[in-house]
Amino acid sequence: MWSRAGSRWICNMRRRLFTGGAPSRIFDEGDWLYSPEWWGSESESESNGNTVFRSVSDKGNGVVSVLAYPSSRPDKVHWAETEKWLQQRYEEIYPGYEQSGNFKILGYQWRVLRFNDHTRQSTAKIMAAYRDTEPGSICIMQQPQCLAMPYVKSMLSLGLSTIASSNYDLMAAVHGKKRMHILCIGHGGGSLPLFLASKIQGAVIHVVEIDPVVISASVQAMGFPPSSVMTPSGSRALLESNIINEVMWKGIHERLYLYEADAEKYIVENNNLYDIIFIDAYDGDDIFPNKLWDPQSPFLNSLSDRLHPEHGTVVVNLHADSDISNPDESVSYVYQQPLPLGKYVSSVCKAYKDVLIGSECMSYWKSGCGLGLTISVPLVCNTSLVVSRGFGRSSGFVNREMVMNTLVSNSGSTGNNDGTSIVARLSRAVSESGITNATKRVANDAAYVSKKLLKSTGKAAWLAGTTILILVVPLIIEMDRDQQFSELQLQQQSLLGSRPPPK
Template sequence: MNSIQRFSLTRRLSSVESYLRHLCGGAFRVGVKDEGDWFYSQEWWDPHERGHTVSQSSSSRGNGVVSVVAHPSSLPSRESWAETEGWLDNRYMEIMGRDGAKNEKFKILGYQWRSLRFNDDTRQSTVKVMAAFRALQPSSIFYMQHPHCLAVPYLKSMVSVGLTSLAASKYDLTSAAIGKKQMRILCVGHGGGSLPLFLANHILGALVDIVEIDPVVISESVRAMGFPAFSVMTATGKRALPTPDIIDQVMWRGIHERLFLYESEAKEFILNNQNNSYDIIFMDAYDGADIFPHSLWDSNSLFMKALSERLHHEHGTLVVNLHSDADISDLDRSIEGVTTGKYVRKVGKAYKKGLMENERNGLVFSCEVPWLCNVSLVVSRGMSSDGRHRDQIKTSLMKTSLEVDKILRLPFSFLDYLKTGLAII
């Protein structure tokens, strides 16, 4: 018997969705525009349109040539710019006071997609960036990354399956979302920073540690991709910038204080931060050859042992972005959308052994990412099969995802990233 049970949520989906939507009071939002919808990927993922390189540096950490490439963005529309300019004006006045902000106005120049690439080939991250300036200082152009936009589907998948699993583990997500309790988050791998920024923006109690091995990636994310500069930490654990400048406060006050971006190897960071316990860990770490290092999933390593100690023992959740390796000949053609191959199973079993061996509860599952050949692997210490059938686990996750939709009110539904290609490992 296979050690992995595969099932798809596409069958009878309409009746299940209808039932769950009724239970959750209509959590689905009609007409809310998601600027990170995959529909807009044609603006930045056109193989015939190389874009405009705005920055380029050489990495000393195996990532080759690191470049940031820009493409025009159709949204937000020009008609909406005045509202954002007004928001910037008001934020500036809150910080400087009415007298200090006298006659100061902000103007938007436009919006771009900006993609981080390794060796002019591998797309590591794509973000949406706003360019603006102060009217009294036209040369004072600054860039702000949109904190509500996840452009690549695998990031939405990681957020959806991760937070749904955490909520299903009886974690009080509502209190964390409104800032009444802290949620400790670790992101291994930074890219352009859209994932940690999104989490800090939408979960007011989130304290997000970010670990990135390559200083060039950190520099480019801040300089060319509009990630908050105040988030950067030193090797001694202090802020690289003792105080944020005025523009950073205008853009990021209330958010950048809860972001902590470290230049470090994941193993070194985990081993040296023994006092931290994380509610959820997101792992999206690939090198210049687009390979997920074995050192991050070796079940017998010191890193895995330390990771096990850092992950909360009651509800701790780990989410890993993996490339799908499913061979179509291995799949049951009667089951739609399952893309779990031998490699994904092997990685899942390694984390199961390393993180679940001494735990009473636990559930490991994977979920395919729409539109891409990626899989989100979830290791949940708070969930358990409890002898339930697969359909019962499926329905429970779907119901919980809609409850989380109601709490966070995002422009996309978590259900869309849970309803196909689930596999229990």
């Protein structure tokens, strides 16, 4: 969910973004440049979307609705390829079964989950398909590679880049050679856990959502796998998945576990150990519950016990809590100032840092303490907080140059080789610095993993920001102006080249 307080700022920014025309080629279907297709109006009654789900929540989310909007991508000429894929999947899953019709695609739509008719909680793209012998067998499938919300890209890029840099073998998890235990607190439309399950073969993902209406909306209208829903007893709510759901989700839904539960109760009562935890738990009134960040709360202290002691990483989505001025219309959006950290957001950051890392880690140069940092997502007035227990353990120290080198290299690169890209400039800076070869290898390996994982999401959303704010215990340090991302000319490129050699 993004901040309601910044909606006017976002609208002004969007006008600025879309007055110059779209680039000739965009590889990422979730690119922000497609947001006019699904943004709609501030009021559901005035929106040009069709309401496909509407119900009242008794868990603080007010009226929960899902609106549908036409999607321009993928183009119809590409549908036959997907139909062929569905048919091949059917034959692989049900070998020897009598042919019972071909799969046909009806089309693609954006689906937007809203709270109280105006707060856009989640956005997903769905595909509708059926078998031509059973026209009534229509099923919708959320497209896991399409991430429309910039802050979701930020959370994923930041979280995966950090854990890959924390002495955790993420590539082994990607290829299914080891289990990666993930917890998502707050479900929404389910785009984040679905992306993780589809891209990381070894991921086992537990999702905790307090509101049954939100769960129903995600399954019925957002295309989330229905067989992932769990009962209070711990069994699958849908004991037998139908044929079309198996075709769409086999290999993915078996590793997704969606629980209807209060986050605090879930964390206190279970004994699972998680490698990485994602938290996005704002309610319909745009409030991040105090019990989820109070340093004295059972939740945060139990969360510390549930987090892996060596490489455990937590990523939290936070909304801007200070005045956001309108952007300068004469300045490109990539030059806009980063979001300020107000008292509330700063308090949340400090609480997570103190409880998960320890307030005794007072030295910036102290090894083995882990790291906390925040990344601004100005486009939607959100901030991503990450706290990691493992960052810097393998290299023996953490400093600004190491953090900058590792995280920027992990976020993806531009397609330019002219020496002006952020990665090229930072590579030169790193090669001329005193960073150890071990640290360079960590950054290099993590970059390869992250680029492979995030190739389908396009540029990491936080690259659209202008400054990284590093919260290395216990200081917040603003990076030098000449290290800003504002000079980037971001391209949508697929980064599928060979593994880069160690620097």
